Amino acid sequence: MLMLLEKRAILERVLRQSTGLEDVLLSEGGEHADLATTIAFTLAKQKKQAPVKIAQDLVDELTKHPDLKGIQVEAKGPYINFIFGAEYVSEAVKEAVKPGYGSLTKKGIRVVLEHTSANPNGPLHVGHIRNSIIGDTLARVFRKAGYGLEVQYYVNDMGRQIAIVVWGFDNLDSNPLAGEKEDAHIARVYIAANQEIEKDPDITQQVNILMQLVENGDPPTVKKFRREVSRCLDGFKVTLKDLNVVHDRFVWESDFIRNGYTDRIIARLRKLPQARDEETLALDLGEFGFGNKYVIRRSDGTSVYAARDLAFHTWKAANFDRVIDVLGADHKLIAAQLQCTMKLLGEKAPEIVHFEFVSLPEGSMSTRAGKFVSADDLITEIRKRAFDEVTTRRPELDEETRKSIAKSVGLAAIRYDIVKVTPEKSTVFDWKEALDFERQSGPYIQYAHARACSILEKAGTFTECYDLESDQEIALAKQIAKFPSVIEKVIAELHPHILATYSRELADTFNTFYHFEQVLRSEGKTRDRRLTLVRAVQNTLKEALETLGIDAISTM
RNA sequence: GGGCGAGUGGCUUAGCCCGGACAUAGCGUCAGCCUCCUAAGCUGAAUGCCGGGGGUUCAAAUCCCCCCUCGCCCGCCA
Numbered sequence: 001m002l003m004l005l006e007k008r009a010i011l012e013r014v015l016r017q018s019t020g021l022e023d024v025l026l027s028e029g030g031e032h033a034d035l036a037t038t039i040a041f042t043l044a045k046q047k048k049q050a051p052v053k054i055a056q057d058l059v060d061e062l063t064k065h066p067d068l069k070g071i072q073v074e075a076k077g078p079y080i081n082f083i084f085g086a087e088y089v090s091e092a093v094k095e096a097v098k099p100g101y102g103s104l105t106k107k108g109i110r111v112v113l114e115h116t117s118a119n120p121n122g123p124l125h126v127g128h129i130r131n132s133i134i135g136d137t138l139a140r141v142f143r144k145a146g147y148g149l150e151v152q153y154y155v156n157d158m159g160r161q162i163a164i165v166v167w168g169f170d171n172l173d174s175n176p177l178a179g180e181k182e183d184a185h186i187a188r189v190y191i192a193a194n195q196e197i198e199k200d201p202d203i204t205q206q207v208n209i210l211m212q213l214v215e216n217g218d219p220p221t222v223k224k225f226r227r228e229v230s231r232c233l234d235g236f237k238v239t240l241k242d243l244n245v246v247h248d249r250f251v252w253e254s255d256f257i258r259n260g261y262t263d264r265i266i267a268r269l270r271k272l273p274q275a276r277d278e279e280t281l282a283l284d285l286g287e288f289g290f291g292n293k294y295v296i297r298r299s300d301g302t303s304v305y306a307a308r309d310l311a312f313h314t315w316k317a318a319n320f321d322r323v324i325d326v327l328g329a330d331h332k333l334i335a336a337q338l339q340c341t342m343k344l345l346g347e348k349a350p351e352i353v354h355f356e357f358v359s360l361p362e363g364s365m366s367t368r369a370g371k372f373v374s375a376d377d378l379i380t381e382i383r384k385r386a387f388d389e390v391t392t393r394r395p396e397l398d399e400e401t402r403k404s405i406a407k408s409v410g411l412a413a414i415r416y417d418i419v420k421v422t423p424e425k426s427t428v429f430d431w432k433e434a435l436d437f438e439r440q441s442g443p444y445i446q447y448a449h450a451r452a453c454s455i456l457e458k459a460g461t462f463t464e465c466y467d468l469e470s471d472q473e474i475a476l477a478k479q480i481a482k483f484p485s486v487i488e489k490v491i492a493e494l495h496p497h498i499l500a501t502y503s504r505e506l507a508d509t510f511n512t513f514y515h516f517e518q519v520l521r522s523e524g525k526t527r528d529r530r531l532t533l534v535r536a537v538q539n540t541l542k543e544a545l546e547t548l549g550i551d552a553i554s555t556m
Numbered sequence: 557g558g559g560c561g562a563g564u565g566g567c568u569u570a571g572c573c574c575g576g577a578c579a580u581a582g583c584g585u586c587a588g589c590c591u592c593c594u595a596a597g598c599u600g601a602a603u604g605c606c607g608g609g610g611g612u613u614c615a616a617a618u619c620c621c622c623c624c625u626c627g628c629c630c631g632c633c634a
């Protein structure tokens with residue numbers, strides 16, 4: 001089934017038998033081979049022989065091994081290279097033309113993945129959607145890898161920020177502007193309210209009172225909070241839909257107050273040896289390397305975010321096998337404290353995927369200060385650009401078709417631009433790069449896919465043939481063969497950019513193939529096998545694009 | 557001050573966990589390729605003390621130590 005993974009396992013086993021070493025140092029062979037090992041260096045010390053001789057001896061032995069039939073084994077100096085033969089290549093193509101290629105076997109493991117969870121005090125901006133896109137891509141990869149999955153959005157509906165929004169609606173001119181989107185409206189009121197607070201710090205008292213009222217379940221206050229938060233979420237949902245980001249469930253923070261989970265968790269926390277139940281209830285996690293107190297409950301008796309978050313995670317831990325959160329770098333400390341506390345309680349701690357910040361050329365983004373580029377603005381702008389581009393390239397298409405292509409191209413550009421960078425790297429939002437549709441971009445990969453579709457459409461029916469011949473054909477097939485192992489690697493490392501890099505490399509390889517090998521103009525068996533290969537690459541690109549949340553369009 | 561993350565050609569970036577064969581690709585620059593399957597494409601060239609300094613090793617972008625720069629965090633905020 002999984003050709004590459006299977007071959008790798010066989011080689012590992014055989015090498016272990018032959019060398020007696022546990023770690024056989026098998027790695028990707030790059031341009032030299034499909035897989036390679038530097039084990040001769042390690043053996044050189046043991047055997048007191050030159051690595052080159054050891055490599056040669058080992059190759060002589062391995063070449064005869066019955067399990068390695070169809071694998072060419074060769075020594076290049078001290079390096080031992082494994083090159084897979086025709087059988088591997090044709091099996092790979094045979095797999096790759098099937099619908100759903102790249103899917104792994106069902107696992108029977110239930111995973112809950114939380115992502116985005118932005119505070120509902122203003123529209124999603126280009127920093128928030130890094131969270132959404134990393135999270136949504138991971139979700140798609142988990143599904144493809146055969147996991148049962150539920151994706152959740154945790155709605156912070158009772159924080160100080162929301163209290164400030166509610167205060168603004170109560171006390172300021174808060175009518176929406178004509179055509180104003182809900183979340184943008186809320187941001188405007190939130191920004192104005194913050195300006196008032198800066199002028200008159202006494203307003204903070206009124207905000208505190210609102211927070212107490214909502215925690216105690218005061219009906220009119222609860223209703224007001226819920227109304228504004230819901231309106232903001234309605235705005236988010238439009239943005240997320242435009243980004244092809246899907247949540248299965250929105251979980252409200254305040255529910256964990258109402259259903260008693262927070263009280264229950266506080267009672268359990270109080271019994272921990274690390275608990276410091278004084279004015280406030282806090283945990284001293286100093287023995288685990290945390291320098292600050294982990295506050296659970298305020299002196300006025302209200303809970304803080306951490307308490308509700310612990311209740312939420314306890315609930316998730318009870319209902320799922322794996323709990324994964326996608327969080328910004330600003331949450332690193334509190335997430336580590338949460339993980340530590342969950343372990344103290346004997347609960348399953350969440351796995352956390354952190355991503356570093358997105359800033360603007362002029363500095364950090366801030367909803368409160370109104371300094372941000374909203375995702376909606378980015379989407380509008382990129383669709384405009386994409387529409388102009390499609391109109392230039394395909395003037396013969398009708399407007400509806402061009403609009404539809406532009407929408408898909410814009411989505412691809414945004415998602416790919418964000419997901420292609422490793423989450424550990426902080427980035428600076430750059431309009432020029434975001435609006436680029438060339439090379440290392442989503443549209444570039446879509447284009448390769450559309451090109452394959454176009455060839456297949458013109459070809460009509462043909463007989464599938466898996467006996468590849470030229471170097472270009474084999475190189476492409478081997479790239480296609482890697483796809484399932486890429487899915488597996490993303491799961492192992494929780495790094496979706498690996499899939500982005502792979503997809504781009506597959507498009508590169510196909511474009512090179514396309515340049516050097518004629519498909520439609522070739523004849524007979526050559527035509528059949530190249531068309532089969534085009535079908536395989538089209539299907540693999542389609543699966544890869546869809547796993548990236550990008551439309552695999554057939555014309556553009 | 558302490559913790560976490562990052563530093564790779566002019567710019568962006570892969571590789572780092574698991575050390576090995578000339579460090580990945582793009583943008584930009586330069587030279588080419590549309591009577592030929594979609595040029596959102598392809599081919600080639602130039603550009604790297606892989607932040608700096610020590611160390612480990614037969615071998616270091618990769619591991620260890622120190623330092624520098626940038627980002628994030630260290631609240632009875634979320």
